[in-house]
Amino acid sequence: MRLLGNGQLSPDFDAECRGTREILNRVGDKWSVLLVVILGSGSQRFNELRRALDGISQRVLTSTLRGLERDGLVSRTVRPTNPPQVEYALTQLGTSLLEPVSVLATWAQGHRADVQRARAAYDRAAR
Amino acid sequence: MRLLGNGQLSPDFDAECRGTREILNRVGDKWSVLLVVILGSGSQRFNELRRALDGISQRVLTSTLRGLERDGLVSRTVRPTNPPQVEYALTQLGTSLLEPVSVLATWAQGHRADVQRARAAYDRAAR
DNA sequence: CTGCATCCGATGCGATACTG
């Protein structure tokens, strides 16, 4: 995280950011992180995930899984049975994401009260 | 991060998540994290930030700052000069966010190549 | 300089219906 002394961004910091952005987009979307966490406890099939997430639409679960798969975070293996069974699991890369995410989650849980208080104060003052 | 053995979410894990979600939303939006990082190197005024971010519209910069301020991550101090000067700075809470974020950023930079390779492979196979 | 108001296109997510 290099910044120039004057607070401007250095040229290649900007380039790094574009890559980092993509990760933050994943982290920021509604279900990806939760999905990674759940898969962290073991591989699961499509409808197991659907039930575990409780509230996700099946269309979004599909596209979220596709996104994670495309990024190499989740693997998808089809077993040619009837009816078909599809197992989703974290890849090694996906597993390695578990730690940074949990650092952030820990921060969030540890400061949730602070944030809520700040919001309440802000909203009170705002009127 | 508690999961039941069967891979279901425990009841209050779900509750924690809603709080965590709000943080992840911040992290996920296009400019908040970058803004926090930049302010990490010292307080700055509105148009300094505008230039440092280079590409952000002023409408979005305003609303992003408001969001961060509301969450207690950033402080806003107006100096009654003419023309007005407004200084933005990280609060203590905002500063404490710097570390979890940099853990994630480090991961992102360290695995950017992996992700890009995975995407390329996926897209090649997809057709 | 530091905003707010307005418009507008792009994207995200949910609901529903249908399929191999």
Added chain:
DNA sequence: CAGTATCGCATCGGATGCAG
């Protein structure tokens, strides 16, 4: 069971114009 197709709505972010 594990999807695809279609829709509609809400939110986000950019552009522009105006104001204290």
